[in-house]
Amino acid sequence: MLEDFERGRVTAFFRRVADSTPVTDRPASLVITHLLAERPRFLEGVGRLSDLAAVLPKPRSIDETALRQISTSMQVDELNRDRLADPEQALAYVESRAGGRDLVLLDVGGYFAPALEHLHHHFSGRLLGVVEDTENGHQRYAALDKVPVPVFSVARSPLKDPEDYLVGQSVVFSTEALVRRRDDILNGRPACVIGYGKLGRSIAEMLHAKHVGVTVFDTCSVRRVQALSQGYRTAGTLAEALTDAGIVVCATGNLALKEDDFTRVPNGAYIASVTSSDDELELAALAGLYTRTPVEEHVTRYARTGHYFYLLANGNAVNFLHGASVGTFILLVQAEILAALGLLASGEHDPGMWEVPADVRQSIAATWLTYFHGVS
Structure with missing residues (x-):
């Protein structure tokens, strides 16, 4: 929990970032977010640049104190991927919250993507664009x-690199904490890391630092070469990568394990994910095939004749069980989201994928250093 002076410093930082992009005509905004403990300060920053039509917290990452705090001053709606994926339902929802307005969508995971074309053509207001946070x-x-509106993505920003590195560390921390609930440890259990993007690299590095042998699998040959250069074993197929694995960490965001893949998970292995279960694991396909038995808090045993494994956190991001904290580094990404919101609100941009300009990122980094590390 932040002390009062810390909250004040974060608020002042976001105010400084927001005020650097003056907005003449404030649009409405719909905000999908992980509602973690520090997030109300970010939402206040969003409110400096736009009229917050609604906040849609991701259901598996809600801090109850933060929820109570924002509920007194902001509209909070349930986030439902199926509803937003259906063009007509998505349109009806957006109309109910921001009909006739200029509107910016702040997204975490591409929730608005399936209906974006429909929203662009049929929304009674003007859809200025989208800001997306994740890879x-x-x-x-x-x-x-065809991307019908400008989409500013911060997913590949250099300002996100510190967050990704620290998230990888927190994933390994939480995985180990859950394994220890069964009086077990990571040591002696070979690990398979599926996906060697920025998160996968951090996870592999942290496991290696704990003297855990790591095999990396990625569908991209270039990334497998990169993993080899870092000293990790790689595999040409997922089945090969899973062989003898005692820990399986899924870091793709794109169904790392499908129905047939689970049969190749070695007996007694632990499976952890870095994101929502519906993005990373095809668990619905296991219904009726495996018996699910909770064995410890957030540890579930999946078993059928001759085969069993343990799923951590019901297949959702394990690090959210322990706050998913990455310190003030998270504020860099949030500040870039505010900058992107300001750019969409203050100027015309052609449809397509956009990034925040390098000079704006430099300014954000310099401001962050001033506020949180005493560097001017």
């Missing part, structure tokens, strides 16, 4: 046949 969401927008 998974970036890929969903980029994969559209």
